[in-house]
Amino acid sequence: MDGDSTKPAWWQTRWFVLAAACLAAAPLLWPDIPPLVDLLGHMGRYRVQIDHGQHPWLAEWYGFRWSLIGNLGVDLLVEWLAPLLGIELTVKLVVVAIPALTAVGLLWIAREVHGRVPPTALFALVLVYNYPFQFGFVNFSLSMALALNAFALWLHLARRGAWALRAVLFVPLSCLLWLCHVFGWGVLGILVFSAELIRARDTDRSWPAAFVRAGVQCLPLALPCVMMVMWRGSGVAGETGDWFNLRAKLMWLSGILRDHWLWFDVACAAVLVAMLYDGLRSPFLGWSRSLGLAAGLLAATFLLLPRILLGSAYADMRLAPYMVAIALIALRPTAAMPWRAQQWRALAALALFAVRMGGTTYSYYLFDRSYDRELAALDHVPTGARLVTFVGTECSNSWTLDRRDHLPGIALERRLAYSNDQWSMAGAQLLTTRYVKAGAFIADPSQIVTSARCPSEWSRSIDRSLATLPRDAFDYVWLIGPPPFDQRLLAGMTPVWRDGTSTLLRIERPPPAGK
Template identity: 30%
Template sequence: MSPKAPLPPRRALDLSRRTIALLFLICFVLVAIPIVTHPIPPLSDYVNHLARMKVIAAVPGDPDLSRFYFLQWSVLPNLMMDMVVPLLDRFADIYVAGEIYTLMCFALIAFGTLYLHRALFGAWSAIPLVAFPLLYNNIFLIGVMNYIFGIGLCLCGLATWILLRDRPWPWRYAVSCLFVLALFFCHLFATGVYGVGILSYELMRLFDRKGGSWKTRIIAFVTAGFPFALTVPLLLMSPTWGLKGENYWEPRGKLDGIEFVINVYYDYVAFSLTAVVVLAAAWAVRHRLLRTHNMLFYLLVIAGAVYMALPRTVFATYMADQRMPVAIAFMVIACIQIDLRHRLAQRGFAIMLVLLVAVRVTEVQVVWNNLTQWTVAFQESITKIKRGSKVMVAYADPWGGSQPQDLGLVHAACLAIIERSSLVTTAFTVPGKQILRVHKPYTDWVDTEDGTPPNREQLLVTEEEPTPDGPRYWDLWPQHFDYVYLLFTEPGDPNPDSDRLELVYAGDRFQLYKVIKPPPAS
C-alpha cells in the first residue's frame, strides 16, 4: 500500500508577523507627522499641561517662576505626564519632550489594541491596526494627556489579565494590582475603563460552562475585583477626595460622546472613513470571513450601561462620560477577527488601512497648517511680554473655544509661563487635580476652579470696584496685572478700554494689551 501524499500546508489566517510589524511602523510614522511638524499642537489643554511640566522642571532654578509657583506633591490620580515629561526635559527642550510623550501615548494605544487582540484570539493579527485612524479623535483634541496615556495602559493591563487568566492566581492578581496602581496615577477614569474591561471578560467566563463548577466560577468572578480595592485608600489619601461632591449628570451630549470617537474636524471625513470600514466589514460578513470574540457582547452591554449612568462631571472633572467611548472603541476593535488568508483580502486590507490613516492624517495636517498662522502670531506676541510679568486672560466672545478650530487658543496664553516665566490666570492650579500651586498674594488673582475667564464687559465693570455678587480673581485687575490677553476677537475689534489698556499686538483671533497702571491713591 503506497503512503498517502502529504497534505498541502494550510495558509495562515492572517498576515505574517513581519508584515504586521511593517504595517505598524508605516502607520505610526504617518500619525506622527502632525505631531513632529507642530511642536505646539492646537489642542485645548495641552499647552496648559506643558506649562506645568516646565514649572516642575525649572523650579526652584527660575527665580520668576519660583516667585509665583510652587509644587505640592500628593497622591493624585493625574500624575503620569508630571512624572514623565520633566524627565524628558533633561535631554530635550520642553516642546520636544511633549512631542515624545504624545507619540508614546499613540504607540501604547496602538500596541495595546494589538496585544489585547492577541490575548483574546491567541495569535497576532493586522486587524487591530484599524485603531491607528482613531488615535486622532475629539477627546485627543481636548488635550487630556494623562487620560490618553491611561487608555493605552488600560488595554495592556486587560490583555495581560486575559493571558494570565488560567495561570496560577498569585501572578494574575499581583500583576493586576500593579496595573491598577499605575492606572490610578494616570487617571481615575482610566482605572474605571480597566474595570469595565475586566468585568466584561469575567462575566463572559462566569457564563462559560467550560470554566468549571458554578462555585469555582463565582469565586473567580468576585475575586477579580479585589485589585481595585487599592483605589479606596489611595483616593481617601488624595486631595481629590475633597471634590467628591462636585458631580453633575447631564443627558444631553451622550450621542456627541460616541461621535467624538470618529470625528475630528470635518464631518464628511469622519463619515466617509466610517462608511469605508462598515462596507469592508459587510463584505467580510457576507463572505463569512468576520467573527467576533464572545467578550464583545458583554463589553457592549456593560459599557453602554455604565456610559448612560455616568455623570457629565465627576470629581469636578468635566466630560467624564464623553471620554469613555474612545477607550471602549479600541477594545471593540480588539474583539474583531477577519480571515485574511487569501492574498486578495491581505492586499485589500493593507491598502485600505494605509489609505484610512493617510486621509485622517491629511485632515489633521491641513487644519493644523492653517492654524499655524495664529500659533506663530501668538509666539511672536509672547516676545512682547516682559519677563516675570502677570498676565490676565479674558474672552471677547463668551462662547469662544467651543469649535474644534478654536481649541488651541483656549490655553495658548500659558506659553507665557514657558517662554517668559509669567503668572497666567488660567494655569491649572486646582487643589485635588494638579500639583501646581500659587504663592500668596497671587492666589487671589488666578483661577483655582477651572472656570471660564471673564469677558470684556466683566473687565469693564470690575476695573475700579469688586464684583457686586462676590469676590472674583479679576476684581480690580488694573492694580494686579501687567498684561491682558483678549481671546476670540474679530479682526479690527477696537480697544475695549483705552484708559487702562494699550494695544501691544493684534493677531487674527486675539489681542495683547499692556495694562496702564492707575495713579496711586492720594
C-alpha cells in the first residue's frame, strides 16, 4: 500500500470520484438514442420482448422465448423498467450508467489496492468509452462495469476481514454477473484469482500452495459453471474460429478508443501506451503485483482468444481496453516521485480525460443529427408495416464506425414495423426470426448493401438486393444512404419521403383481377 496519513489530494476524494462519474456520463446526455452501433438493433428486440402478444403480426415475424443464457443484462432491466419508463428512456438510463460505473469501478479498485488513488490511475478513465462500448455490446459492457465494482467490493471486504460475508455475498453476485454477460464473470474470476494468489504468496506460502489457496478462495464464484453447462449443454453450439490472428489483435489494440477521428483516437491511445512504457522504465513509478499479474493474465487471455467464440464475434477485441485499463491502475508513484510531479501527472490525466469526453460529446452530437435526419422517414411508415431496409456502406473498413447499420431496429421499436436487421441465433439470442416470406432478407446482415460485392465479406450489392427482393413480402423499402444504383430497379415503387440520397418507397400493388 502506498497511502499515508496526510490529507488526500484532490484526485483522491469522493467528490472527485463523483465528478469523474458525471463527466463520464456527459457525452450520452444529449442524444435521444445512444449512438452505439448494435444497440439500435437490440432496441428492436426489446420491443418484441415486452409486446407480450399484443400485436399478432410481431408473433408472425419473430419468435421470442426466455431462456437461461449468459447474455441478459440490459434485457432484464428493460423487462422490469420499460413498462414504467418506456424502452427508449430505459435504454438511455442504463447506457448512461455504464461509463459512469466503469469510472467508479476503476478508481475504487485503485484505492483498495494502493491505499489511495494514484495519479496515474486517472489515465484509465479515458477508456470508459472504448471500442466494444462504441460497437454497442451493451450487455458485455454493463457486465464489465459491474465486474470492476464487484472486484473492488471483494478487495474491500478482504481489507475489513469480512471473509465469511464475502463468501456468502459473492455466490449470488457471481450468478447475477454471469446472467448479465458471461464475459464479466470470467474477467472477475481472473481479477480475484490474481489478488488471492499474491495474497497467499505474501503469507509465505509456496507457489503450489498459493495456487491451491487462491483456487479455494475463488469457490464462491464457481456456481455459474453449472449455469454454463446448462446453457451450452442444451444443444447450443455456435461457431468458434479465427485463432491467433495477430494482425487483427494489433488492430484491436490500436483501436481501443476507436470512435470517429483516426488521428484523435490513435493519439489518445498512444498517450496511454506511453504511460505504460514509462511505468516500465521510470524509477518514479512502481506496480501493484496483484494488478500487474491480473493485467498479464488478461493479456495472455487476449492472445489466446479467437475472434469468434461460441458464435459471438469480436471475443478478443472486447478484452483489449480492459486489459490496458487494469495495467494503468496497477501503476503507482514510488517514494522517489516528488509531490509536484504527482500533481502534474494527475492534471495531465484529467486534461486527457476531459478532452476525450469533449471529443466524444461532439462525436455523439454529430451522430445524433444524422439519426434525426434518417429517422424522419418513420413519420411516413404505418404501424405494423412490412418494411425492408437497405443501409449503404463501403467495402473499405472506414475508421469512423457507421452508426446507421441497425437503424431498422428503431422502425421495429417505434412503429412495430418489420426489421430485417435482427440477429437470429437460436440459443445465443432470445429472439428468432420466422418471417419465411422474406427469404434472404429475413435477418442481419441483409440490411447492409454496397455498390459491389465486397471480397471476403458477406454482403450484397444494392442492385442485386433490389433485383431479388420478394416484393410480395414487403410494403415499404427504406434506403439509408445507399450507394449509386440502377434507378430502373425502383420501378413499381413510389417515393413517400426523401432526404438527400435516403428514400422511403412504397411498393405498389397491381389491382386485383377484374377491378
